[in-house]
Amino acid sequence: xxxxxxxxxxxxxxxxxxxxxxxxxxxxxxxxxxxxxxxxxxxxxxxxxxxxxxxxxxxxxxxxxxxxxxxxxxxxxxxxxxxxxxxxxxxxxxxxxxxxxxxxxxxxxxxxxxxxxxxxxxxxxxxxxxxxxxxxxxxxxxxxxxxxxxxxxxxxxxxxxxxxxxxxxxxxxxxxxxxxxxxxxxxxxxxxxxxxxxxxxxxxxxxxxxxxxxxxxxxxxxxxxxxxxxxxxxxxxxxxxxxxxxxxxxxxxxxxxxxxxxxxxxx
Amino acid sequence: xxxxxxxxxxxxxxxxxxxxxxxxxxxxxxxxxxxxxxxxxxxxxxxxxxxxxxxxxxxxxxxxxxxxxxxxxxxxxxxxxxxxxxxxxxxxxxxxxxxxxxxxxxxxxxxxxxxxxxxxxxxxxxxxxxxxxxxxxxxxxxxxxxxxxxxxxxxxxxxxxxxxxxxxxxxxxxxxxxxxxxxxxxxxxxxxxxxxxxxxxxxxxxxxxxxxxxxxxxxxxxxxxxxxxxxxxxxxxxxxxxxxxxxxxxxxxxxxxxxxxxxxx
Amino acid sequence: xxxxxxxxxxxxxxxxxxxxxxxxxxxxxxxxxxxxxxxxxxxxxxxxxxxxxxxxxxxxxxxxxxxxxxxxxxxxxxxxxxxxxxxxxxxxxxxxxxxxxxxxxxxxxxxxxxxxxxxxxxxxxxxxxxxxxxxxxxxxxxxxxxxxxxxxxxxxxxxxxxxxxxxxxxxxxxxxxxxxxxxxxxxxxxxxxxxxxxxxxxxxxxxxxxxxxxxxxxxxxxxxxxxxxxxxxxxxxxxxxx
Numbered sequence: 078x079x080x081x082x083x084x085x086x087x088x089x090x091x092x093x094x095x096x097x098x099x100x101x102x103x104x105x106x107x108x109x110x111x112x113x114x115x116x117x118x119x120x121x122x123x124x125x126x127x128x129x130x131x132x133x134x135x136x137x138x139x140x141x142x143x144x145x146x147x148x149x150x151x152x153x154x155x156x157x158x159x160x161x162x163x164x165x166x167x168x169x170x171x172x173x174x175x176x177x178x179x180x181x182x183x184x185x186x187x188x189x190x191x192x193x194x195x196x197x198x199x200x201x202x203x204x205x206x207x208x209x210x211x212x213x214x215x216x217x218x219x220x221x222x223x224x225x226x227x228x229x230x231x232x233x234x235x236x237x238x239x240x241x242x243x244x245x246x247x248x249x250x251x252x253x254x255x256x257x258x259x260x261x262x263x264x265x266x267x268x269x270x271x272x273x274x275x276x277x278x279x280x281x282x283x284x285x286x287x288x289x290x291x292x293x294x295x296x297x298x299x300x301x302x303x304x305x306x307x308x309x310x311x312x313x314x315x316x317x318x319x320x321x322x323x324x325x326x327x328x329x330x331x332x333x334x335x336x337x338x339x340x341x342x343x344x
Numbered sequence: 345x346x347x348x349x350x351x352x353x354x355x356x357x358x359x360x361x362x363x364x365x366x367x368x369x370x371x372x373x374x375x376x377x378x379x380x381x382x383x384x385x386x387x388x389x390x391x392x393x394x395x396x397x398x399x400x401x402x403x404x405x406x407x408x409x410x411x412x413x414x415x416x417x418x419x420x421x422x423x424x425x426x427x428x429x430x431x432x433x434x435x436x437x438x439x440x441x442x443x444x445x446x447x448x449x450x451x452x453x454x455x456x457x458x459x460x461x462x463x464x465x466x467x468x469x470x471x472x473x474x475x476x477x478x479x480x481x482x483x484x485x486x487x488x489x490x491x492x493x494x495x496x497x498x499x500x501x502x503x504x505x506x507x508x509x510x511x512x513x514x515x516x517x518x519x520x521x522x523x524x525x526x527x528x529x530x531x532x533x534x535x536x537x538x539x540x541x542x543x544x545x546x547x548x549x550x551x552x553x554x555x556x557x558x559x560x561x562x563x564x565x566x567x568x569x570x571x572x573x574x575x576x577x578x579x580x581x582x583x584x585x586x587x588x589x590x591x592x593x594x595x596x597x598x599x600x601x602x603x604x605x606x607x608x609x
Numbered sequence: 610x611x612x613x614x615x616x617x618x619x620x621x622x623x624x625x626x627x628x629x630x631x632x633x634x635x636x637x638x639x640x641x642x643x644x645x646x647x648x649x650x651x652x653x654x655x656x657x658x659x660x661x662x663x664x665x666x667x668x669x670x671x672x673x674x675x676x677x678x679x680x681x682x683x684x685x686x687x688x689x690x691x692x693x694x695x696x697x698x699x700x701x702x703x704x705x706x707x708x709x710x711x712x713x714x715x716x717x718x719x720x721x722x723x724x725x726x727x728x729x730x731x732x733x734x735x736x737x738x739x740x741x742x743x744x745x746x747x748x749x750x751x752x753x754x755x756x757x758x759x760x761x762x763x764x765x766x767x768x769x770x771x772x773x774x775x776x777x778x779x780x781x782x783x784x785x786x787x788x789x790x791x792x793x794x795x796x797x798x799x800x801x802x803x804x805x806x807x808x809x810x811x812x813x814x815x816x817x818x819x820x821x822x823x824x825x826x827x828x829x830x831x832x833x834x835x836x837x838x839x840x841x842x843x844x845x846x847x848x849x850x851x
Contacts, residue, residue, distance in 0.1 A: 119660060120696060138695065164739055220649060
């Protein structure tokens, strides 16, 4: 199913932005209301529910013992998977992940991985044989725009909320102590900041209708120190170099504010 | 015997009355009992019980006026989304007569039109037409989507609600019976109208709505409310207009014509 | 707006019982139902029952784009029961499996008798049931929440179908088996009814029971349904209440 956006809506939203306005009265650098809760799913090792405006994602983490990749025998594995389930929007179809869903998973994964938010070496139990595999599953239940920022925020919060059983090696055998749960070795934080280009301007945290009329999009993943850990340009139209450089500068300020929503890591 | 009160909120399966009453819209008969099939407010008129739904989809009916959006151009017709489980078609002949012309010269995908439902056949093919005053393509403005059963509430008694919005925001407003509303005016005024219409959508089932709409309008426009100090008016009936027959004609005909005037192609 | 409860306090019961969580044999786990919790869906509901957390979205009646599924005289009702990967102890691989396909089918059949499908020929009504956390009895929880979501979407119905299971655990016939009771239990009997008429729209039985025990379990499940039915109604009224 293809959703076609009425021409007059495109015009009206473009004109609003040209005049410095947005349909929901936000400024160009203003996020919608953000609600973040953690520990919402008891059966998950870590979990978070994030809402940016009406967009809503449930994130759960699971740990499993597995074998490391042969090229990195001494580090654990972090896997991110997302599902745009048909509950979330009328045009999301059941079935295997489509390209939108795969892009979301991979962008979220790169942001976490390249920022080195987890000390993956500490998740190695027996080098070359046994490591912890951490699965981050994103369940998109209500889609009202800007999934990327919500996905990264939810994943970061869920990882910070995650506790896995302690694993020991006794006589070359791995012994798991389910009673003793330890937090993941979090060593860095990273979040993502997405801008949509509408009416020649870049506006942060596009709503659904803004996403539907945007000409392009730029998402910037950033660590606490303001360094860039990942980027993704999307949409059918190009961006200028100048636009991208300015977006990076703006995302420094915005990411800092977004970080305040994360629960403090008190362990 | 009747088991509920007028204007009471009911849900599917609720038993409303026994056989001395008639089963109206939103209800069904089962073993001499009249039950609700919907979530909505009960309307008792003489011996007829109906339920006015809070949520509903638009089911096209011949003669309705609707706002639709072109989704596809075919060999001799346009396909339109009319905010309904059934999409509509606009035959090329309705626009060009017998002349053969390129359809995309007239309307393209994404255009928004004000149309009349000409026919709905047995296989739910919905034929639309543009013949009639005020029908045609919209230029500029915004669209707002409301539940079709709330259209009468948005119009108000004799157009009181919609006229108040038009007068205060100086916007043109056209309401389709399919729950699509077109608003055109100053961009900031369009947003004021949008907020107010969304509020009506949310609170259509409550009483005293006209007062709250007026207060909201005045607040958004930064105006003094001359009636604020006065005692508030009597609460009006929710959703259902005075005369149940009138409900099928939620439009103030004059309004509709007047709004559409500059839309004629 | 949904509040997700964790570590709820269990209802204290006067009837002595040997159930692990202290419930009497005919007690339900603590539950709550909310209607209208999602923005995009036409109708939605959220239900918690013990450790179960279930979200349901309804889209429709809407246009059916797959011609071969189209019914000339009525709408099709499609249910999709799906478990989130993090909803169970061992991560569930995404996508349908044999279990979820069967549950989707019987859920459609449990709800269908209540829906006036003939009002919307050639269209579809889609019901998406997402299990966010599972702790025994998710199919019943899904059906109960689905009815609330359908009502919230304005779909006309004869009644609100409601579901509840009873079974046998530790030699005793009990209502609403928890995950632990189901695992070690002797039998599980999920039941869905249309409460006004008492007609049964879903019945399964998994395990060994005498006919007397079955009858007792069936009656107990129906009583459980009636309690949940009240909560369904309250959830819908609360959504629009002043």
